[in-house]
Amino acid sequence: MYDRIDAALRSERMRPAALLDAWNIRVLATTNGATDELAAHAALRRGPLRGRVVPTFRPDDVTDISNPAWRDNIAKLRELTGEAVTSYESYLRALRARRRAFIDMGATASDHGAATPLTKVLPDARLKEIFGAALAGKASAADALDFGAHMLVEHARMSASDGLVMQLHAGVARNHDAALFARYGPDKGADVPLAVDWTGGLQPLLSELGNNANLTLVLFTLDESTYARELAPLAGHYSALRLGPPWWFHDSLHGMRRYLDSVVETAGVANLAGFNDDTRAFLSIPARHAVWRRAVADWVATQHAAGVLDWPDARAVAYDLAYGLAKKTYKL
Amino acid sequence: MYDRIDAALRSERMRPAALLDAWNIRVLATTNGATDELAAHAALRRGPLRGRVVPTFRPDDVTDISNPAWRDNIAKLRELTGEAVTSYESYLRALRARRRAFIDMGATASDHGAATPLTKVLPDARLKEIFGAALAGKASAADALDFGAHMLVEHARMSASDGLVMQLHAGVARNHDAALFARYGPDKGADVPLAVDWTGGLQPLLSELGNNANLTLVLFTLDESTYARELAPLAGHYSALRLGPPWWFHDSLHGMRRYLDSVVETAGVANLAGFNDDTRAFLSIPARHAVWRRAVADWVATQHAAGVLDWPDARAVAYDLAYGLAKKTYKL
Amino acid sequence: MYDRIDAALRSERMRPAALLDAWNIRVLATTNGATDELAAHAALRRGPLRGRVVPTFRPDDVTDISNPAWRDNIAKLRELTGEAVTSYESYLRALRARRRAFIDMGATASDHGAATPLTKVLPDARLKEIFGAALAGKASAADALDFGAHMLVEHARMSASDGLVMQLHAGVARNHDAALFARYGPDKGADVPLAVDWTGGLQPLLSELGNNANLTLVLFTLDESTYARELAPLAGHYSALRLGPPWWFHDSLHGMRRYLDSVVETAGVANLAGFNDDTRAFLSIPARHAVWRRAVADWVATQHAAGVLDWPDARAVAYDLAYGLAKKTYKL
Numbered sequence: 001m002y003d004r005i006d007a008a009l010r011s012e013r014m015r016p017a018a019l020l021d022a023w024n025i026r027v028l029a030t031t032n033g034a035t036d037e038l039a040a041h042a043a044l045r046r047g048p049l050r051g052r053v054v055p056t057f058r059p060d061d062v063t064d065i066s067n068p069a070w071r072d073n074i075a076k077l078r079e080l081t082g083e084a085v086t087s088y089e090s091y092l093r094a095l096r097a098r099r100r101a102f103i104d105m106g107a108t109a110s111d112h113g114a115a116t117p118l119t120k121v122l123p124d125a126r127l128k129e130i131f132g133a134a135l136a137g138k139a140s141a142a143d144a145l146d147f148g149a150h151m152l153v154e155h156a157r158m159s160a161s162d163g164l165v166m167q168l169h170a171g172v173a174r175n176h177d178a179a180l181f182a183r184y185g186p187d188k189g190a191d192v193p194l195a196v197d198w199t200g201g202l203q204p205l206l207s208e209l210g211n212n213a214n215l216t217l218v219l220f221t222l223d224e225s226t227y228a229r230e231l232a233p234l235a236g237h238y239s240a241l242r243l244g245p246p247w248w249f250h251d252s253l254h255g256m257r258r259y260l261d262s263v264v265e266t267a268g269v270a271n272l273a274g275f276n277d278d279t280r281a282f283l284s285i286p287a288r289h290a291v292w293r294r295a296v297a298d299w300v301a302t303q304h305a306a307g308v309l310d311w312p313d314a315r316a317v318a319y320d321l322a323y324g325l326a327k328k329t330y331k332l
Numbered sequence: 333m334y335d336r337i338d339a340a341l342r343s344e345r346m347r348p349a350a351l352l353d354a355w356n357i358r359v360l361a362t363t364n365g366a367t368d369e370l371a372a373h374a375a376l377r378r379g380p381l382r383g384r385v386v387p388t389f390r391p392d393d394v395t396d397i398s399n400p401a402w403r404d405n406i407a408k409l410r411e412l413t414g415e416a417v418t419s420y421e422s423y424l425r426a427l428r429a430r431r432r433a434f435i436d437m438g439a440t441a442s443d444h445g446a447a448t449p450l451t452k453v454l455p456d457a458r459l460k461e462i463f464g465a466a467l468a469g470k471a472s473a474a475d476a477l478d479f480g481a482h483m484l485v486e487h488a489r490m491s492a493s494d495g496l497v498m499q500l501h502a503g504v505a506r507n508h509d510a511a512l513f514a515r516y517g518p519d520k521g522a523d524v525p526l527a528v529d530w531t532g533g534l535q536p537l538l539s540e541l542g543n544n545a546n547l548t549l550v551l552f553t554l555d556e557s558t559y560a561r562e563l564a565p566l567a568g569h570y571s572a573l574r575l576g577p578p579w580w581f582h583d584s585l586h587g588m589r590r591y592l593d594s595v596v597e598t599a600g601v602a603n604l605a606g607f608n609d610d611t612r613a614f615l616s617i618p619a620r621h622a623v624w625r626r627a628v629a630d631w632v633a634t635q636h637a638a639g640v641l642d643w644p645d646a647r648a649v650a651y652d653l654a655y656g657l658a659k660k661t662y663k664l
Numbered sequence: 665m666y667d668r669i670d671a672a673l674r675s676e677r678m679r680p681a682a683l684l685d686a687w688n689i690r691v692l693a694t695t696n697g698a699t700d701e702l703a704a705h706a707a708l709r710r711g712p713l714r715g716r717v718v719p720t721f722r723p724d725d726v727t728d729i730s731n732p733a734w735r736d737n738i739a740k741l742r743e744l745t746g747e748a749v750t751s752y753e754s755y756l757r758a759l760r761a762r763r764r765a766f767i768d769m770g771a772t773a774s775d776h777g778a779a780t781p782l783t784k785v786l787p788d789a790r791l792k793e794i795f796g797a798a799l800a801g802k803a804s805a806a807d808a809l810d811f812g813a814h815m816l817v818e819h820a821r822m823s824a825s826d827g828l829v830m831q832l833h834a835g836v837a838r839n840h841d842a843a844l845f846a847r848y849g850p851d852k853g854a855d856v857p858l859a860v861d862w863t864g865g866l867q868p869l870l871s872e873l874g875n876n877a878n879l880t881l882v883l884f885t886l887d888e889s890t891y892a893r894e895l896a897p898l899a900g901h902y903s904a905l906r907l908g909p910p911w912w913f914h915d916s917l918h919g920m921r922r923y924l925d926s927v928v929e930t931a932g933v934a935n936l937a938g939f940n941d942d943t944r945a946f947l948s949i950p951a952r953h954a955v956w957r958r959a960v961a962d963w964v965a966t967q968h969a970a971g972v973l974d975w976p977d978a979r980a981v982a983y984d985l986a987y988g989l990a991k992k993t994y995k996l
Contacts, residue, residue, distance in 0.1 A: 173863050177901065178871035190901050192863045193893045199505050199524045207510035225557040225889040229525045233581050237509065237522050249897050252929040253972070265584040308585070531837050531856045539842035557889040561857045565913050569841065569854050597916040640917070 034059035035076040054106035063151040065134040066144035109165040117170040117201035120149035160215040171196040193222035198230040210238030220244035232266035242273040256295035274326030366391035367408040386438035395483040397466040398476035420463040441497040449502040449533035452481035492547040503528040525554035530562040542570030552576035564598035574605040588627035606657030698723035699740040718770035727815040729798040730808035752795040773829040781834040781865035784813035824879040833884040835860040857886035862894040874902030884908035896930035906937040920959035938990030
């Protein structure tokens with residue numbers, strides 16, 4: 001097996017660019033921290049993959065002040081932007097500069113992770129206080145929660161200004177296995193979903209920006225009980241919202257059925273973001289999209305057989321779910 | 333289009349009473365605040381629609397002390413009842429008088445809205461304190477929550493006495509969009525469901541009145557995760573309970589399937605309230621009932637095909653779900 | 665009817681041992697409090713049912729310090745074990761002795777009930793404080809909550825040592841109907857499920873013991889929204905976990921479908937515990953297993969028809985769900 005895999009990996013047809021062609025992948029977006037210099041993307045832009053492989057702005061490394069590496073990341077942010085980042089205002093200028101650098105490298109979207117979808121609009125004095133504490137390495141857990149909640153609103157404001165599509169992945173307890181974490185550190189797979197409150201959590205953000213015509217905000221949940229209860233009604237009211245496809249544990253045949261059955265009747269098809277595979281495994285991409293397309297075909301066929309969708313609508317919905325919605329949502 | 337619609341609206345066959353006949357509507361119940369004088373209903377009772385169009389007692393206008401208009405509504409309540417309403421006792425007498433006036437106009441039910449299904453039995457001293465604060469315009473948010481929770485119990489007591497069927501619609505965050513609210517005021521559509529706790533919330537009410545033979549309490553939820561987890565087990569134990577049909581966002585084909593699949597195995601058919609359309613659009617009534625009847629037919633046929641219901645039972649269940657249960661639940 | 669039932673009950677073929685044979689029941693496990701002397705099981709072990717009817721260790725009677733009978737139960741525990749039980753250490757020794765006595769009578773499992781799946785690892789000083797308060801009859805509600813949460817971890821430690829399979833049934837509000845409770849006391853059927861937090865609740869226990877090769881922990885929920893959101897991801901990470909079958913209100917045809925559709929894609933079949941009927945009615949056992957087997961057959965056939973399971977896999981999965989998994993999980 002090793003020899004066969006090794007030989008395959010050395011063949012020309014298995015080179016990344018050849019696979020992009022073989023699989024007919026139009027665009028592949030990577031996820032990159034705000035302090036990523038994007039050197040690989042700069043190199044890609046000088047070759048034939050220009051515009052086909054693009055970065056995504058994921059600023060958790062500089063917005064999560066509870067991260068032990070936060071101050072180091074801020075130092076990196078200073079280097080990259082030339083901003084002093086000694087005040088909240090300067091910090092925002094640095095973030096805007098990094099967003100601009102990502103856009104220059106082809107990015108069309110940002111991505112934000114959060115344990116809960118809590119958002120807040122903090123008064124300036126509180127922001128100044130928290131930011132000072134964070135720079136001094138003295139921010140509390142409550143400070144970190146408040147700051148993260150505020151920064152989601154701040155990034156939504158920046159998205160409404162610079163046009164990056166904002167993605168929010170919320171509702172997972174990271175590093176659940178304390179023994180594993182003590183031994184091997186973060187991101188080793190022990191992540192477990194939580195019940196979340198989208199309705200209450202997003203209210204401050206949506207009250208300010210939910211109907212802003214320049215904002216697209218894509219929501220991803222691991223709490224399926226919020227599909228019909230919260231997400232579909234929210235997407236039905238706020239024009240900036242799009243519902244992301246079934247994510248992670250729910251990126252499966254039954255997960256897709258539950259998603260479509262739960263959200264479409266209230267949110268409609270046009271408020272869905274289409275499918276993205278959110279994978280860390282390049283080789284898994286074709287299979288993941290194939291599962292989605294088959295699940296969509298099965299669902300659309302069922303709706304047609306039941307008389308809910310006529311044939312032209314069924315064709316249009318299948319096309320949109322498989323291709324059109326993702327292209328439109330992500331401005332590709 | 334305008335001309336066609338205008339002409340149709342002027343035709344005799346589109347007059348409300350003609351449509352009631354054309355659609356074979358036996359009873360239509362409106363929703364009316366406690367301070368509604370019911371003049372239109374008084375007029376209706378002098379004509380051929382007597383008993384066919386009836387009011388429903390919705391006292392939120394006089395029980396929600398956080399409503400800025402509460403004191404004005406209390407003034408109206410004084411006028412209508414002749415009660416001084418300077419004490420909680422007098423307030424209760426006024427409420428009983430209004431319930432009686434609604435019953436005299438043909439009402440068979442009351443309806444109550446609440447953000448959560450929280451109920452409480454407050455001691456007299458606390459009630460006196462809150463009521464005094466409310467009359468003085470000084471009630472706190474905590475007072476309003478306590479008072480609303482207590483008034484649900486009080487109305488259940490009154491229902492057990494005067495026989496009005498009590499309906500509780502709970503679990504929605506009203507006026508979610510603060511920008512919309514600031515510009516246009518309440519009830520503009522930005523209402524988003526919340527996760528709710530029926531098990532804990534209703535315990536005080538049900539412990540006192542849940543098995544009272546004179547009480548019928550119909551529960552409506554927007555949190556489908558409570559169907560099988562809380563509502564069906566509650567309805568299985570407390571004889572006063574009936575489960576309302578899929579409501580609002582869940583009044584849809586898949587919403588109805590999830591409802592029937594989730595509640596019937598535990599609660600049985602006889603603990604369901606049957607269907608009411610809860611619509612604000614008169615012209616939508618036939619379509620809404622048709623969707624319910626078809627969803628019921630589909631579900632009953634599936635049960636029959638699977639051998640769960642024999643033919644006589646399937647027929648009886650279909651009849652009850654489409655017609656019999658609603659008639660019985662609402663004492664029509 | 666009475667005469668027919670009476671005659672049947674007197675017949676040889678209706679004697680318990682005859683029914684065990686007629687129904688082909690290999691093992692029947694009773695549930696017994698920690699202070700149960702197991703006299704009946706001792707008698708059974710001297711006859712032909714030795715090893716076929718076994719006890720299950722259910723220590724809630726001596727771990728729930730809010731139980732008014734707790735001190736009486738501790739007195740009984742002293743008698744049975746010869747331990748003084750005047751300190752937490754001696755209490756643990758007594759528990760270990762009772763577990764050993766159960767194992768000697770054939771037990772392979774313990775069972776634990778809890779309103780929530782909260783677990784905690786308390787420091788020794790706090791344990792000493794709570795245990796002293798409990799012995800003095802002065803433990804608070806907060807003490808009882810802490811102690812119960814800690815004892816789940818302690819029992820998991822003991823299971824990892826002595827090999828008893830640990831079962832946790834969590835998420836029900838007992839004695840919900842206060843009027844019924846006041847008149848007839850506990851365990852009269854007014855039990856209503858609650859939303860629960862498995863992800864947060866189990867974290868302390870699982871971080872210490874979730875990957876312990878000697879522990880098997882079987883989880884039972886009444887909150888179906890946790891199947892896909894929490895339980896399947898937890899079982900996918902922690903090797904000690906097994907997901908118990910649909911329990912109580914969800915031990916039904918649709919309940920079983922929702923369970924299989926929600927957990928298998930993430931947790932796999934091998935992380936399920938198989939079926940146990942959890943019944944209090946001996947005569948209901950064959951029907952309950954028949955419903956499970958038919959639900960499994962229906963689900964497996966659907967997976968096979970959809971091309972998800974090939975024929976050999978479908979056969980193997982059906983066998984495991986109906987028989988193999990339960991045998992393996994419970995070490996039978």
